[in-house]
Amino acid sequence: MRILLLTKRQYTGQDLLAARYGRLWEIPKELSRRGHEVRGLALSYRELPEDEIVTEVCPPSPPVVWRSINAGPTRIRGLWRYYQQALDLGRDWKPQVVMASSDTFFIIMGARIGRLLGAPFVADLYDNYEAFSSARIPGLVRAYRSAVRNATVVSCVSGPLRDYVIQAYRRTGPTHAIENAVDPAVFHPRDKLNCRARLGLPMDAQIIGTAGALTKGRGIGYLYDAFRDLSGDLENLHLVVAGPRDMPVPAHPRIHDLGELPWSDVPVLLNALDVGVICNIDSRFGRYCFPQKAFEMLACGVPFCAARVGSMGGLLAPYPEYLFEPASSKSLVSRLRDLVQNPKVPDIAVPTWAGLAERLETLILADKGSGEPAYASIKSRE
Secondary structure, eight states: OEEEEEEESEETTEEIIIIIOSHHHHHHHHHHHTTOEEEEEEEESSOOOOOEEEOOOOTTSOOOEEEEEEOOSOHHHHHHHHHHHHHHHHHHHOOSEEEEESSHHHHHHHHHHHHHHTOOEEEEESSOGGGSGGGGSTTHHHHHHHHHHTOSEEEESSHHHHHHHHHHTTOOSOEEEOOOOBOTTTSSOOOHHHHHHHHTOOSSSEEEEEESOBSGGGTHHHHHHHHHHHHTTOTTEEEEEESOBSSOOOOOTTEEEOOSOOGGGHHHHHHHOSEEEEOOOSSTTTTTOOOHHHHHHHHHTOOEEEESOTHHHHHTTTOGGGEEOTTOHHHHHHHHHHHHHSOOOOOOOOOBHHHHHHHHHHHHTSBOSSSSBHHHHHHTTO
8 A cells, every 4th residue: 555654854852864763764664564655754844955765675665755845944834835745745646545643733734635635544643742832832732633533543652642542532433552662673682891882981880871851851850869869879870861951961970971872872872771761750741652762671681660650650560660650769769779789671572663563554454443444445546
């Protein structure tokens, strides 16, 4: 089938088409490997070449063809231009499925384009988009909820987000949790000392740390407080952090700030750790997200602890010793002390992007819930 994907280019601190990393790169690539034709339109909020980018997919699978479109200095005009180009491409290429992700705007546009083209619409929610800044625009949440409620299929990044969509949006159609995954060729156990040497970290220290958003909204301050409390007792304990931030990293001789690492160095950092930490707080974002780092740390064989918020509470329910209470540095201190002294990794299977793409394909081709298979409308367009 032919799938048109609408998304923005910059998300979760990365450039989708430059980094070639994450959910919106991997799932289209794996759908292509399953024999589907995928074309993606990525809206860039930075001025970048508006070139076509083709993924390297092994023949006979068709490649994913991406086109980057600049929003320009006026966002509203840029969104309109993006919408027009998406509609023109749809009318010319005649996709059998329209899929959208990354923000409220794209879900609304994807739903409308799907209706105009007579194609099933798939809404992929990798976060609670209502928590994004765009949701403050009057009327946008109402239009967004309507688009999600009426989508052919909705995929949610977590079970809590799926439940919220069903209850708050009064959605009755197929709504499933399709969480994040990892590429095992990238995230796998590596030699700890080699990783530390590559990043300039001390060889004989006990190192805890994290990579990702170092922001107040993720509760990073509680990790800094916990390290301060632990560092007095554990003189060989070091903390390493990397990622975008909205607050300064404390100055401390045993805190190592690696700035914003390229994604290719993230598995190196994770494998350099003795214990990883996944920070979060109980917020409109935290309750519904699925921290990618959980599966990345598991794939690397790195012990970790996570805030008991949303999906992490469910994932680690059989292993409460890996959970700490959100907004509590005291609880985090207790978990870190235990894991530093007795490091172990929970026995949890790590999904792959190939497996998630297969699940999404099955959902698209499954029954709508009204007795009419989604595949029927797809086949009618072949």
